Amino acid sequence: MALAVGVSEGKNRFLGWHFHDQHDVLYVDGEMARVELKERFTGLCTIQNPRLHILPSELLYREGRPLSLDFEEEQRAVDEALQHLGNKGCRAQLIISIICRP
Numbered sequence: 001m002a003l004a005v006g007v008s009e010g011k012n013r014f015l016g017w018h019f020h021d022q023h024d025v026l027y028v029d030g031e032m033a034r035v036e037l038k039e040r041f042t043g044l045c046t047i048q049n050p051r052l053h054i055l056p057s058e059l060l061y062r063e064g065r066p067l068s069l070d071f072e073e074e075q076r077a078v079d080e081a082l083q084h085l086g087n088k089g090c091r092a093q094l095i096i097s098i099i100c101r102p
Helices: 002-009 034-044 072-087
Strands: 025-029 052-055 094-098
Touching (some): 002 034, 002 094, 034 052
Parallel strands (some): 025 052
């Protein structure tokens, strides 16, 4: 989460890595509820952050099971999320995916 915030806010450094600019980030989370994600990111962000895009677990679960990129249909779901961002003028330069397996 801190990496997503660092890249999207354009912080100067993160764990020794230098960022030279802000970039759009898509954070895909398969573990936490949207409310929990919002609380955590609110605590990490130093500014209102339009470059940080979050795909929460509620949108990843289908028929009681988590999204799996092993399936073409579910790969398309992620592609659709990226396309939706693209239509809004955002192109994620970094995608971070946190998906747990039962």
